Amino acid sequence: MIGVKLLSLKAVKQATSGLLFPASMWLGSRATIWVAMLLVAPLLPVPSGGVAATFDLSVFDGWDSTHYRIIANSGYIYANGKGNIAFFPLFPLILRFLINIGFPFEVAGVVFNNLAFLGFLYLLYFWVQQFQNESIAKWTVAIAVWFPASMFAGVIYTEGLYLLLSTAALSAFDRNKYAQTALWGGLATATRPTGIALIPAFIFSAWKQRKPPVAYIAAFSTAAGIIIFSIYCFIQHGDPLAFIHAQKGWRASLGFDWKPWWKMLMQICIGNYNYKQGYIKDIAHPLVFSVIVGCGWWLWRDRYKLGARKVDYGLLVLFLGLWLLAGDPLINTISVLGSAYLLWRYRQELTPVALFYGLCGVGLLLVSGGTWSLSRLVYGIVPPIIAFGILLSRHPRWGYMTLGFFAILLFTFSIRFAQELWVG
Secondary structure, eight states: OHHHHHHHHHHHHHHHHHHHHHHHHHHHHHHHHHIIIIIIGGGSOOOTTOOOOOSSGGGGOOTHHHHHHHHHHHOOOOBTTBSGGGSOSHHHHHHHHHHHTTOOHHHHHHHHHHHHHHHHHHHHHHHHHHHSOHHHHHHHHHHHHHSGGGGGGTSSSSHHHHHHHHHHHHHHHHTTOHHHHHHHHHHHHTTOGGGGGHHHHHHHHHHHTTOOHHHHHHHHHTTHHHHHHHHHHHHHHSOTTHHHHGGGGTOSOOSOOHHHHHHHHHHHHTOHHHHHHTSOOOOHHHHHHHHHHHHHHHHHHTHHHHOHHHHHHHHHHHHHHHHHHHOHHHHHHHHHHHHHHHHHHTTTTSOHHHHHHHHHHHHHHHTSSOOTTHHHHHHTOHHHHHHHHHHHHHOHHHHHHHHHHHHHHHHHHHHHHHTTOOOO
């Protein structure tokens, strides 16, 4: 009898933890963003190339938010192969509905995106808990919440909505709920271009797991969002691929382009100034880079002599130094290449649909023709977050150091966005 009561208490405790943990993580990270954008940023001097932040919701409305505002209020613009039709329709449609029932644009965008992000965290937690365990689920949620690009799930962007819909579709497919897969997947492909990666992921997973024909029907039905958008583009603008052609306003061409990747590598190794000069004119950056790499190699070579604690903290100090030296190019490069490595490293521990979607999503980014906002775009692909959660659950010291670093970046990214400086 006592044993039954203890088991019941344990079950209640686990259920309570499952309900409270995502919400508490969400609230902590959102509070960090709000403090940075509403309280700290307005106190800082106006940066070169930026604007003065103010204590109002306008700090959440910048960059791509401007396009969503225009679409929600006035509809799409497309002429001569250019226009805001590159932005997919579901998010601005939801904003338009909220505006029509009386919400101001800023309130509608900020509240909806944040609530969608909270819903995503709960879906993510219970999905990972189902095929892994509670520890990995908690680490995965913590990474999703504190990753610096989660700032975009707090402003007027599509991050919260897309993460919610794509995770709902993936989770439904794993649970053999094919009608839900088609519904959530179709809405995801109407939200962001990366939703296209869901289609081959479902097909490959259905083949791998020998699922019934209805799984393939659900996979192809996922394309409904982008097909409907294409029909709209044809009817309104005479170009069914207008949303692709308009991407040229941001990316000159599609397909893998090694030049921006080479540029990022050179910015990390020799510095942006030397890269622009075409040769090493200032020796300081490559010298410091060489010292950091050399010290890292020494720590790793003697890791058994030094002990895990010293090596871990030493590598943390070196990484912080490298980040201060290289900045955003380092974060973008690690985000993509690190995601690809983690997906492959933990391929046996991810569900087939998570693995295939992660690989297809990262592959789609590599052939997108540019390196802008890579850390933000790869963040929108859920499986690398799960793989990172598996890694950190087994190395908690790395995990706590990583989350601390993420919190610093999240705070600084929020300030930069509030000042309308480029983030990512």
